[in-house]
Amino acid sequence: MSKLTNDQRLEIYHKRKQGMKISNLAKLYKVNKHTIEYLIRLLDRHGEEVLRKRKNRYYSPELKLEIINKVSMEHRSINETAIEYGLSSHGILYNGMKSYKENGYTVVEK
Numbered sequence: 001m002s003k004l005t006n007d008q009r010l011e012i013y014h015k016r017k018q019g020m021k022i023s024n025l026a027k028l029y030k031v032n033k034h035t036i037e038y039l040i041r042l043l044d045r046h047g048e049e050v051l052r053k054r055k056n057r058y059y060s061p062e063l064k065l066e067i068i069n070k071v072s073m074e075h076r077s078i079n080e081t082a083i084e085y086g087l088s089s090h091g092i093l094y095n096g097m098k099s100y101k102e103n104g105y106t107v108v109e110k
Contacts, residue, residue, distance in 0.1 A: 022036045
């Protein structure tokens with residue numbers, strides 16, 4: 001799977017809104033269809049500005065714990081929670097939760 005630029009993400013979003021099928025977009029940009037679905041939902045929720053804020057975003061340990069607790073304590077889905085907080089992918093949250101468990105349920109700051 002190739003990494004998409006912000007310009008490509010916007011192209012995908014606009015092509016989807018114009019009616020292009022998700023499966024065709026996935027083939028065209030060589031990404032998983034779930035990546036496209038996530039991107040569409042993220043931009044629908046937060047708008048195009050969410051793409052401009054992403055570079056080297058800092059998440060405080062308190063915010064990380066809040067996000068992790070949404071999933072583990074409130075039984076929210078990883079996808080929904082990642083979209084709610086404007087994460088560029090659900091993988092960020094998945095990896096954060098994995099690290100949290102591996103480190104004895106402690107948020108590690110990098």
